[in-house]
Amino acid sequence: MKKGKGMQFVGDSRITANKQKFIPKDYSEYPGKTEAFWPNFLLKEWLVGAVFLVGFLSLTMAHPAPLEKMADPTDAAYIPLPDWYFLFLYQLLKYQFASGPYFIMGAVVIPGLAFGGLFLAPFLDNGTKRRPFHRPIATSLMLLGLVSVIWLTWEAAEHVDWEVRAEQNKPVLEEAVEIDKEDPGYEVYSSQACINCHGDNLQGGAAAPSLIGIDRSAEEIMDIAKNGTGSMPAGQFEGSDEELQQLAEFIVSANKEE
Structure with missing residues (x-):
């Protein structure tokens, strides 16, 4: 058999003869027609969206969202307003x-x-x-x-008078007060579960007001601890008279250090 004679080429049906990448149509020859959605139009939309996103993020960093004061469920005069x-x-x-x-x-x-x-x-x-x-x-x-x-x-x-409302709802920033947690009165404060409502630093919470900044004597605090006041029911304090005295003096001393 001579060279080049009798040779046969076998094609594989799994391989396409003309494999071409996707090339969008050229719409320049068709006046009035739009461009291809992918990738031309979609790429432009992404670029515009990215510009607006960067601008929005820059605005949030330059002007943080204004916050109102801490929510107080006992304040019946508060009228909530949405953004x-x-x-x-x-x-x-x-x-x-x-x-x-x-x-x-x-x-x-x-x-x-x-x-x-x-x-x-x-x-x-x-x-x-x-x-x-x-x-x-x-x-x-x-x-x-x-x-x-x-x-x-x-x-x-x-x-809505927005200026008046903004002034009324401005957050109240209280100065940090150092609490002497080695004081015997603080141990009574913790053991009598006062800490659960008034917080570990007497800062108050949703269930009870702050004990910092109050102008009450030790006798008044003792009376409130035993007989209650406002939303605080009577009988909350179950310790001895000595412990009650230590608790009242501890709260008074914390307000003097303010």
């Missing part, structure tokens, strides 16, 4: 048809229908044209939602 982006829902709950016995309407039904309508807008109006007047359903729902949010937010903000 500005939830003021429209806050205002909605003031109306008679969305409050009181109809609270479910204002808290669940109406917001659910509103956000559900915006979610379904692309499916209800699935025309091929992009101009607003060619998409009446989607445009109407968007305008209705935008006008409602702006108007309700304006109504809620107009009746």
Whole structure:
């Protein structure tokens, strides 16, 4: 057999003959047409989103969120207000048809229908044209939602004196007071479970007020420990008279060191 004669080439069906990478179409020859979604359009969206994200993070670092004072469940005069982006829902709950016995309407039904309508807008109006007047359903729902949010937010903000409220709700920064935990009165304070409500540094908590900054004598503190006051019931202290005296003197001395 001569060289080159009788040779046969066997093809493998698992290997494609012309394997090419995905190359997006060139839309420059088609005026009025859009560009390829991947990667052209999506890459632009990611870049714009990254710019806004960096700007938002920079803003949060430069201007931290303002905090109000510590929550006090015993303060019945406190009127909570949501942040500005939830003021429209806050205002909605003031109306008679969305409050009181109809609270479910204002808290669940109406917001659910509103956000559900915006979610379904692309499916209800699935025309091929992009101009607003060619998409009446989607445009109407968007305008209705935008006008409602702006108007309700304006109504809620107009009746609030923000400067006065900010001053009233400013956090109260208490100076740290060194507590002598070697004092016999502190041992009584811990053993009588006072520490559970008033804290390990007499700073108070959600269940009881702070014992720092009070202007009471030892006799008054002894009377309160035995007979209670306000939301504190009587009979909380179960120690001896000597322990009660040590406890009262310890609290008085902690306020003198303030």
